[in-house]
């Protein structure tokens with residue numbers, strides 16, 4: 001097999017040696033570009049280091065010491081983009097942007113990019129960004145958060161981060177991380193630009209800017225004309241992105257260091273001044289294959305491969321250096337060779353550095369480090385009185401869950417200025433179920449953000465806000481609509497701490513209205529009863545209250561967990577219980593609760609379960625609607641059948657409060673799990689296996705769950721779900 005890395009390497013040497021250099025595209029002088037010879041040499045050195053890192057990575061892979069090679073060759077002019085921006089302009093980078101990171105590292109003394117990146121290539125536990133968990137670009141001091149391999153998934157959070165800068169400027173909170181005049185950079189490939197995630201994010205940036213809301217964001221499309229083997233149609237990127245409302249289009253020849261630098265400077269000036277988003281189209285080439293074992297000759301003609309190789313941007317920079325008499329061809333080759341040799345020496349050391357060897361080491365950053373912050377704050381009673389007004393009187397009467405959550409949100413927002421609510425219709429309308437009612441008028445549009453209709457953008461906004469020190473509480477209107485944005489939670493928010501060794505975190509509480517049993521308004525999409533996609537996300541906390549009082553106390557604990565322990569939390573609100581007032585009979589009011597007024601009421605801690613009764617004959621383990629129905633069943637079982645029951649509301653679905661559950665069932669002869677979610681993938685599976693392993697022989701165990709079905713409309717809406725009567729029936733079967 002022909003080694004194109006070697007060919008590109010040899011071409012560079014031969015063409016510099018024989019002065020066979022490309023025509024210089026840009027006719028701007030260095031002075032016009034505000035560059036001096038040192039700057040240009042520095043850029044060239046960054047480019048060479050990036051190129052030689054690709055070569056070293058290949059060698060390491062051949063030795064079995066390097067992993068996951070995806071190169072930057074052909075994209076080295078991202079160094080010129082880095083040079084045009086500030087250190088504190090947070091950058092969400094394409095995986096080919098080693099040159100950007102190397103160049104940016106020159107803005108901060110004491111950086112060692114070659115050593116750092118080689119530790120990443122060799123998956124060493126010493127890798128300063130991911131600690132050996134992935135080959136990612138990224139650095140805390142360089143304001144480069146690491147990105148996942150999922151293409152385009154970083155665009156929504158770049159939009160969120162850019163939005164957060166304007167928000168922080170308007171509110172000037174103590175916690176802000178990014179300077180008011182900073183901007184955000186977000187780069188990606190031309191194939192990635194077609195991804196619905198990218199298009200959604202670009203649309204959100206345009207939509208925001210169209211309304212003159214600050215969006216200081218530079219999308220950089222590194223157009224090398226191909227995505228793995230699929231070509232981007234000629235002219236497509238310009239045709240698709242040059243005329244979007246609110247988004248200014250710039251383009252540059254990404255082979256040419258001067259043109260790239262000049263355009264990037266123009267972009268920087270524009271975006272910093274206008275606070276409007278830009279689409280920078282940087283045309284470049286991809287040298288070698290896509291990554292690793294990809295062989296471009298399988299899908300490109302030899303002529304196409306050689307044409308790309310002839311456009312090598314390093315040759316262009318060499319041409320500028322020689323033509324401007326800054327360096328001779330010998331000096332250029334010296335830099336090139338010396339860099340390669342230096343990297344070989346560094347790589348030889350890097351491979352000796354420790355690797356991750358135990359599950360504990362790998363998992364150490366799944367959960368972010370706890371902070372020393374004490375998040376308990378007492379709000380000013382007078383301010384609270386003014387904020388709540390007449391509601392203070394209402395607080396003396398028991399209320400349903402929707403109202404209690406709404407008050408809890410208001411109290412939490414009063415206590416913690418960093419909390420921002422965001423979601424579809426959460427503003428003046430107060431959400432579909434009035435849970436955010438009055439919050440917009442009480443706290444204003446800067447704290448209760450009515451977003452556009454795009455769940456990926458909502459979660460991206462949350463991640464971006466968290467990058468700038470806010471505590472976002474985004475809302476997903478219905479559980480079924482989480483799924484088209486799932487990756488923003490599963491692949492992005494939940495993995496950030498893991499892939500950054502706990503250095504970058506994005507604490508948040510995602511409120512999701514969900515589960516079944518709604519009367520009157522229904523169908524599957526408003527009664528989604530599966531939490532399976534959340535249950536297996538490492539490190540994620542899932543809270544699911546079964547009544548309004550618990551909801552308030554658990555929400556407060558979630559805010560503490562986010563502020564003090566930087567956790568990502570999903571808070572599932574059972575829609576059918578939002579307005580429920582009665583338990584056994586109409587008008588009994590037994591499912592309304594007093595508002596636990598802060599600061600005197602204690603929160604419900606993570607892992608603390610709810611217990612009702614202390615019977616020994618039967619324990620029912622449930623949550624949410626299942627718990628509510630079990631309470632109804634309990635009355636029938638105890639009064640009509642004299643069965644002594646205890647009821648357990650597990651409240652926290654992940655991590656499962658195993659110890660507390662096992663303690664609570666001690667001494668019980670029969671166990672019944674009531675799970676309103678679909679049998680497959682439901683919580684009951686985890687409970688069954690826990691109990692199967694841990695209970696005494698002889699203890700009888702049964703579960704009832706929803707059928708593996710979607711939920712239909714009308715009267716049939718509950719026929720696939722557990723109900724009071726089949727709980728009673730199952731309990732009788734178990735105990736008789």
Ligand SMILES: Cc1ncc(C[n+]2csc(CCOP(=O)(O)OP(=O)(O)O)c2C)c(N)n1
Nearest residue numbers: 096149150151189190191192224226227228
């Ligand atoms: C969502 C998603 N789908 C598929 C992939 C697999 N994949 C990785 S890179 C890539 C092509 C990206 O091409 P482009 O955006 O043009 O960037 P380039 O690699 O050319 O720089 C694909 C399909 C992925 N990483 N993420």
